[in-house]
Amino acid sequence: MDYVYAFLIGGIVCAIGQVLLDATKLTGPRVLVIFVVSGVILQAFNLYQPLVDFAGSGATVPLPGFGYSLAKGAIEGASNGILGAITGALTSTAAGITAAIVFGYLVAVLFNPKSLR
Template identity: 80%
Template sequence: MDYFYCFLIGGIICVIGQVLLDTTKLTAPRVLVIFVVSGAVLQALNLYQPLVDLAGNGATVPLPGFGYALAKGAMEGAKDGFLAAVTGAVKDTAAGVTVAIVFGYIIAVLFNPKSIR
């Protein structure tokens, strides 16, 4: 059942994103920001953790999971002071940010982007 819930929740998150892109005038970057902010807000309201407990990576891998990780790290770090709140958020998301930067750089070196006109 773990795989089922992982697939179900992750799929629902992706469907929400696709529906937003197809039915509104929102651009992809705006949808991405909405997802990250919604994950952080839901974690701040303590609503995202039950979803993570149910779906595991199905809830943490999509973009709301990044917002969740930022908020969770900041909330845990805030117990030790303001500076720890900032470093807690960075520490909990450092691996994901590093991988995104490295692979983005590799792709930029290997491929020549086309302009869209």
């Protein structure tokens, strides 16, 4: 059943993104920003956690899930003082961001852009 929930929630988030891309003039990067920030804001009011508990990957894999991890880390860090509040966001997402930078750099150096297909 977990898989069905993951499919539904993940699919719905992506479908919302598709509507934003098609119906508004927002470009891809802007939509990504909106999703991440909305994940942060939702989690600030502890609204995203229930979705993660319910759908697992269905809620964490789409970009609001990235915003959720950032906010969650910052909120958890806040209980350890101001330094924790500042570093918490990056600590919780360090693995993903580091992987994206290092592997992204590697891929970009190794591969060449392709022309049209």
